[in-house]
Amino acid sequence: MTKARTNASASPAVGRNMVINGAMNVAQRATSVTGIGTDAGVYATVDRFRHFSLGESAGRFTSSQTSDGPDGISANCLKLDCTTADTSIGAAERLDNFQILEGQNVQRIGKGLAGAKQITVSFYVKASASFTFGCEIYDLVNERQMTQLFNTTTDWNRIELTYPADVDGGDQPFDDDNAGSIQLGFWLHAGSNYTSGTLETAFANATTANRAAGIDSFFSSTDNNFFITGVQMEVGPVATEFEQEDISTTLKKCYRYFQKIAAASGAAYKRLGLGYTSTTTGGDFTFPLETTLRDVPTLGTTGTAANYAMYHANTLTACSVVPFIDTGTDQGTQSNMFFYSGTVGSGLTAGQAASLLSNNNTSAFLSVDAEL
Numbered sequence: 001m002t003k004a005r006t007n008a009s010a011s012p013a014v015g016r017n018m019v020i021n022g023a024m025n026v027a028q029r030a031t032s033v034t035g036i037g038t039d040a041g042v043y044a045t046v047d048r049f050r051h052f053s054l055g056e057s058a059g060r061f062t063s064s065q066t067s068d069g070p071d072g073i074s075a076n077c078l079k080l081d082c083t084t085a086d087t088s089i090g091a092a093e094r095l096d097n098f099q100i101l102e103g104q105n106v107q108r109i110g111k112g113l114a115g116a117k118q119i120t121v122s123f124y125v126k127a128s129a130s131f132t133f134g135c136e137i138y139d140l141v142n143e144r145q146m147t148q149l150f151n152t153t154t155d156w157n158r159i160e161l162t163y164p165a166d167v168d169g170g171d172q173p174f175d176d177d178n179a180g181s182i183q184l185g186f187w188l189h190a191g192s193n194y195t196s197g198t199l200e201t202a203f204a205n206a207t208t209a210n211r212a213a214g215i216d217s218f219f220s221s222t223d224n225n226f227f228i229t230g231v232q233m234e235v236g237p238v239a240t241e242f243e244q245e246d247i248s249t250t251l252k253k254c255y256r257y258f259q260k261i262a263a264a265s266g267a268a269y270k271r272l273g274l275g276y277t278s279t280t281t282g283g284d285f286t287f288p289l290e291t292t293l294r295d296v297p298t299l300g301t302t303g304t305a306a307n308y309a310m311y312h313a314n315t316l317t318a319c320s321v322v323p324f325i326d327t328g329t330d331q332g333t334q335s336n337m338f339f340y341s342g343t344v345g346s347g348l349t350a351g352q353a354a355s356l357l358s359n360n361n362t363s364a365f366l367s368v369d370a371e372l
Helices: 247-255
Strands: 032-036 050-054 060-066 077-084 094-102 119-127 132-139 144-151 157-163 180-190 225-235 258-262 271-277 282-288 298-300 308-312 315-324 332-334 337-344 353-358 365-369
Touching (some): 119 132, 132 157, 271 308, 282 353, 308 337
Antiparallel strands (some): 032 060, 094 180, 119 157, 119 225, 282 337, 332 337
C-alpha cells in the first residue's frame, strides 16, 4: 500500500533506521557523474547507494547529489536525470538503485524465526511527472523478495510501505556477519524478464518476472528525472518520523565501506601517506583509517602514475607505477591503519623517511573500498 503524508509526530527510539546515509548527505566519490548506462553495478555519487543498469539499454543518466531536499527532512537528495532515452526496451534491461545491508545490522528483523517482524520502508520522493515505480526488499541469503509499487508527483511526498514478516520462508535466518543479507532497491526501468509476472503479496522465492511488474520506465524521455531522500527501513508496521542523524555519525558509518583521501580544492600537492623508502625504487606508506573497514579493501587511484610522487631527502620524484597493495606482504588493513606501496624509476636511498603526494594534480586521490 502506498501513502503520501507529512512527517509523523512520534518520538521513537534512536538507531531504528537500518539504512545508512538515507538523508543523502555524504557523497565521497563525486557529487555528479554523467553518462551512466550499462555498467552492471556502480557506486557513483551518494555513499552506500548503488546504481544497477543492465541489459544493453540505450538509456543513459546523470547521478547527482543535489541540495533540493524537502524542508525539515534533508537539504540533500539523490537525483537521477535521464540524458538519453530508451523507448525500445529489451527483455533483459533493468535500472534499479539499491543499498545492501550487512547481516549483523538486520538481526532485529528475526527473518525466518517464529518472532519475525514486519518491516516498514519510508522515503521522500518526487519526479518530473507522475510515474509508478517499485520498492523491493530482497533477501540475499535465501533469494526471497517482495516488491511494492509507489507513485510519484512533481512535489515531495513521503511514501510508506509495510512488508509482512517472513516467518517460514527460506532455509535460514540472516547470517550474523559482515556479508550482505538484505538489498533495499528502487526499480525505475525494466524489460519483460522482470515485468511479465505478477507482484508477490508476501515474501516468496524470487521469480525474476515478478520483481518489477507494473512499473513505468524512467528512460521513456530525456525530460524525466527522479529525486529521493529520507530513506528509512525499520522494524514494525508503522513508519516513524525520519531519523535525523548528525553528520559525524553518518560519515563514520559510510567510512566502514569506503574512504577517500583527496586534495583539498585547488591543492596540487596533497600528502596522501607517510612512510619510508624501502629500496632505491620503492617505498612503503600508510594512512590512518577513520574506522574499521567492513572487509579487506581494494585501493583506488586515478589510474595514472604521473599523478603521484614521492617526497624524500628534499626531492620530489614522480611515480612510475600507480600506488598499489603488495599482496606478497602484510600490506592492506591492520586495525585502524592502511598500508600500501609506491614505485619510482630510480633515485631513492633505502631507509629514508618519505611521503607520497599528489604530483601537481588537484584530482589525485587514494581510496579504500570495502563495499558490498
